Amino acid sequence: GAGVSQSPRYKVAKRGQDVALRCDPISGHVSLFWYQQALGQGPEFLTYFQNEAQLDKSGLPSDRFFAERPEGSVSTLKIQRTQQEDSAVYLCASSLSAEQYFGPGTRLTVT
Amino acid sequence: GIQVEQSPPDLILQEGANSTLRCNFSDSVNNLQWFHQNPWGQLINLFYIPSGTKQNGRLSATTVATERYSLLYISSSQTTDSGVYFCAVKDYGQNFVFGPGTRLSVLP
Numbered sequence: 001g002a003g004v005s006q007s008p009r010y011k012v013a014k015r016g017q018d019v020a021l022r023c024d025p026i027s028g029h030v031s032l033f034w035y036q037q038a039l040g041q042g043p044e045f046l047t048y049f050q051n052e053a054q055l056d057k058s059g060l061p062s063d064r065f066f067a068e069r070p071e072g073s074v075s076t077l078k079i080q081r082t083q084q085e086d087s088a089v090y091l092c093a094s095s096l097s098a099e100q101y102f103g104p105g106t107r108l109t110v111t
Numbered sequence: 112g113i114q115v116e117q118s119p120p121d122l123i124l125q126e127g128a129n130s131t132l133r134c135n136f137s138d139s140v141n142n143l144q145w146f147h148q149n150p151w152g153q154l155i156n157l158f159y160i161p162s163g164t165k166q167n168g169r170l171s172a173t174t175v176a177t178e179r180y181s182l183l184y185i186s187s188s189q190t191t192d193s194g195v196y197f198c199a200v201k202d203y204g205q206n207f208v209f210g211p212g213t214r215l216s217v218l219p
Contacts, residue, residue: 031205033205033207035207035209041211041212042197042199042209042210042211042212043154043197043199043209044209045206045207045208048205048206055205056204056205056206058206059206089152091154093207098141098142098159098161098201099142099144099156099159100144100156100199100207101156102146102153102154102156104151104152104153105152105153107152
């Protein structure tokens with residue numbers, strides 16, 4: 001079946017703008033994860049959902065970051081008042097049991 | 112939290128050569144995955160291997176959980192193997208921690 005999809009693939013935002021990044025997990029996958037990957041580094045955990053419940057948001061860097069998954073499927077990561085340090089690739093992964101499958105990511109550039 | 116180290120940080124090979132990539136972790140894990148991040152940024156699953164040995168074509172992996180390390184073997188390397196290889200581990204929570212990666216370049 002289809003893998004994890006993310007949109008948009010690229011986003012350029014001016015500093016101070018709000019952005020919304022979308023993740024469509026693999027159908028039937030209960031768990032959904034968001035990661036942030038800075039240039040030249042490994043992905044870093046942001047937040048985790050099991051169905052619609054956000055069980056861990058310990059990795060969100062500030063209260064400008066907000067994630068939701070209202071119907072337990074599609075998830076949106078929202079960043080308010082973007083800043084230059086938010087520039088990164090945002091990766092979404094989904095999982096049915098233990099193994100995680102990643103989407104292609106959204107590359108966010110804040111100018 | 113759990114710490115993950117990978118070595119070497121960079122590796123340059125001639126096509127056809129073999130290589131071993133290492134992942135060390137600081138605590139007990141119940142999940143370990145190896146990924147290949149291709150030049151377009153896509154993370155491709157290679158192995159889910161919390162313990163034991165697995166093989167898939169030219170790639171194989173071994174995790175010795177009691178000694179807190181995992182090895183990824185690449186044989187007869189090809190230029191398409193180039194990219195960054197990540198080890199990621201999870202303790203008994205849900206937080207997945209990635210290592211810093213090994214950047215592999217395979218030259219024709």
